[in-house]
Amino acid sequence: MKNRVLEKFRAGEKSLGTFTHLLSAPAIEALAYTGLDYVIIDMEHSPIAAEHAAELAGVASGAGIAPFVRVDAIARSPVLKMLDAGAAGLIVPGVETVAEAKKLVEFAKFAPLGNRGYCPSRDGGWGMAECYAGGMGGYMAEANRDTLLVPQCETAGCLEHIDEICALDGVDGVFIGPFDLSIALGIPGDFANERHINAVAHVLDVCRRHGKLAIMFCGTAEAAKGYFAQGFDSVAVSLDVSVLADAFRGVAAAALN
Ligand code: 3PY
Numbered sequence: 012m013k014n015r016v017l018e019k020f021r022a023g024e025k026s027l028g029t030f031t032h033l034l035s036a037p038a039i040e041a042l043a044y045t046g047l048d049y050v051i052i053d054m055e056h057s058p059i060a061a062e063h064a065a066e067l068a069g070v071a072s073g074a075g076i077a078p079f080v081r082v083d084a085i086a087r088s089p090v091l092k093m094l095d096a097g098a099a100g101l102i103v104p105g106v107e108t109v110a111e112a113k114k115l116v117e118f119a120k121f122a123p124l125g126n127r128g129y130c131p132s133r134d135g136g137w138g139m140a141e142c143y144a145g146g147m148g149g150y151m152a153e154a155n156r157d158t159l160l161v162p163q164c165e166t167a168g169c170l171e172h173i174d175e176i177c178a179l180d181g182v183d184g185v186f187i188g189p190f191d192l193s194i195a196l197g198i199p200g201d202f203a204n205e206r207h208i209n210a211v212a213h214v215l216d217v218c219r220r221h222g223k224l225a226i227m228f229c230g231t232a233e234a235a236k237g238y239f240a241q242g243f244d245s246v247a248v249s250l251d252v253s254v255l256a257d258a259f260r261g262v263a264a265a266a267l268n
């Protein structure tokens with residue numbers, strides 16, 4: 012159940028990912044050759060549902076790129092299904108309250124941290140993975156340690172309570188959603204606004220103090236470089252479909268003009 016993003020975080024190295032909306036196994040296999048560490052299978056903003064997300068997670072781990080899943084609800088079902096399917100981490104959008112974050116820990120982490128339900132499943136090789144050598148306790152401990160629970164900070168409530176949320180045992184990091192965060196701040200898309208810059212810096216600082224993974228989302232490699240320089244451990248850049256469309260727009264412009 013090794014987790015490349017976690018290993019890099021522990022080693023003080025940065026990691027890079029992107030979102031996938033393409034609903035395409037070959038696209039994910041291709042991403043594994045690009046130098047990206049992880050791909051986030053997005054159940055929130057794409058039609059990808061549980062069965063499809065599980066297949067794509069399997070494809071990604073087989074290809075050597077860590078499968079993260081952005082679930083579409085703060086609920087037991089998607090959390091459990093995606094962890095059982097072998098997600099290296101869960102990104103959870105729209106978190107508002109400390110109580111919601113505690114619920115997530117309850118769903119995503121085995122006892123004693125939480126109350127995750129158990130079934131021999133893909134993430135533990137259906138009971139045949141090495142971590143089972145000493146019994147199912149080994150698997151449970153490894154799952155708790157190596158699969159990341161990462162709430163998004165993108166609401167006013169989450170920003171207000173970020174210190175408490177980040178401090179929770181079982182919350183492994185925070186993923187900033189700059190678009191929704193800027194909407195929550197009343198400055199949609201204005202990432203240069205001082206209030207947005209201060210909010211982002213504050214979340215990063217809180218993550219640093221609690222020793223948790225700080226992940227930022229942005230649209231370009233240049234912006235990613237800036238966030239790494241600021242101290243983010245990880246950046247998710249853009250979306251496979253956007254990068255594809257941008258590339259072809261450039262090809263069309265160059266070929267036809
Ligand atoms: C946001 O910017 O709101 C996000 O959730 C990025 O994925």
Ligand code: MG
Pocket residue numbers: 104165188190191
């Ligand atoms: Mg968002």
